[in-house]
Amino acid sequence: MKYQPTSRFQSTLSRLVISALGISICFFSVSLSAQSTDDIREQYPEVADLFNAFDITQAKALEEIAAINNNPATQEARNQLQMNLNMLSNMTMSEMMAEGMMSHDGPMDMGMSNGPYHDLEVEARVRLLEIMRGKHSDEAAEEAFGNSSAINRHTSEVFKRGRGFEERLFSIYIDDSIGDKQAAVAQAIEDYQSDVQHSVAVTPKESDYLLEHDQANGLKSAFPLLRGFLWTHQWLQLAALEAVILQGLDSQFNGGVDVALERFWNKVGSSGGMTMFPAPSELPMAPAIAPDLYSQSSEAAIILDNLNLLETVIADILSFPNVENRDELMDQAVAFFTDKETNNAASMDYLLFALRGGIYNQGGPAVGELMQSERNRAREAMNMQHNMIMSSPQ
Helix, strand or coil, rough: CCCCCCCCHHHHHHHHHHHHHHHHHHHHHHHHHHHHHHHHHHHHHHHHHHHHHHHHHHHHHHHHHHHCCCCCHHHHHHHHHHHHHHHHHHHHHHHHHHCCCCCCCCCCCCCCCCCCCHHHHHHHHHHHHHHHCCCCCCHHHHCCCCCCCCCCCCHHHHHHHHHHHHHHHHHHHCCCCCCCHHHHHHHHHHHHHCHHHCCCCCCCCCCCCHCCCCCCCCHHHHHHHHHHHHHHHHHHHHHHHHHHHHHHHHHCCCCHHHHHHHHHHHHCCCCCCCCCCCCCCCCCCHHHHHHHHHHHCHHHHHHHHHHHHHHHHHHHHCCCCCCCHHHHHHHHHHHHHCCCCEEEEEEHHHHHHHHHHCCCCCCCCCCCCCCCCCCCCCCCCCHHHHHHCCCCCC
């Protein structure tokens, strides 16, 4: 008689196979991440140091924001900000313009352009800048989001996986042994997407979500210094990638990474944020800062943009005053960006949103020159909330 395994045996065997497969996938991902980091460190040690520092600094920045929002000394300021933001959300664009509440980069913060917690925010930025200037191990960077007390485990895993994808992209474009870059990028995207739960979509998401979710403008209104600081990090991640792509296309762009690094440090400025080279006032996005990446792989560019958009929404949620269900809201935001089927935007709408803020306002080009804004309206000032287009050249 042919032997038939029992149901219990089959169940145990299945669990072992699934467990082994999970370990294999995890080991494969870690190996790829380690290889990417080694390649970057060998050719661009300062970039490798900054990539590690960015992970740790961002995780700590979210903790700093949460700590200030939980500080009893800020309760009065939080109450005032909450009232102002609620009033702002109920006003039309024409009403804001009539009240003189529009600035170059959107709705003003109702008399609080320095931020309602300015002194505490400056102190936090000083601490974060010290962390960012330090050297951190690959292991510390790998664990940074998981160790953050400000975000839940699901969010941290999405951030961590996204950082690994960014580093792998960079390593592909600096590896001269890879002849077919587009094929290598396509494989990196497939590997990244293999973890459906912790990967963002390769399709753009509806832009209204960033502008209209319940905690929108939380980061900008509550922590303008930290917003510029974090967006400068995102600018360099895109700018450095654009620089290495350009170097591979034309030797006249050799040295582009050094140019991007110099511009980055100029934007960072002093400990208190003083600089003659302003930080981005609009969220940096790939079509504006890394157009050659978008040309070669729109899916890779969109993944990076979705990650940066998600990070900004999470920061909004943590920054908005007097919110009690932050973990639930973070899960909703992560679900929005990891959903591969719904809330997707048309490619043209995505490009309009990505470029409408202006290259200059997003931090300027990685290598080329742009000394003043090519736009006279930011995303909010162009009334994206009400699906109107109000652009005109300067």
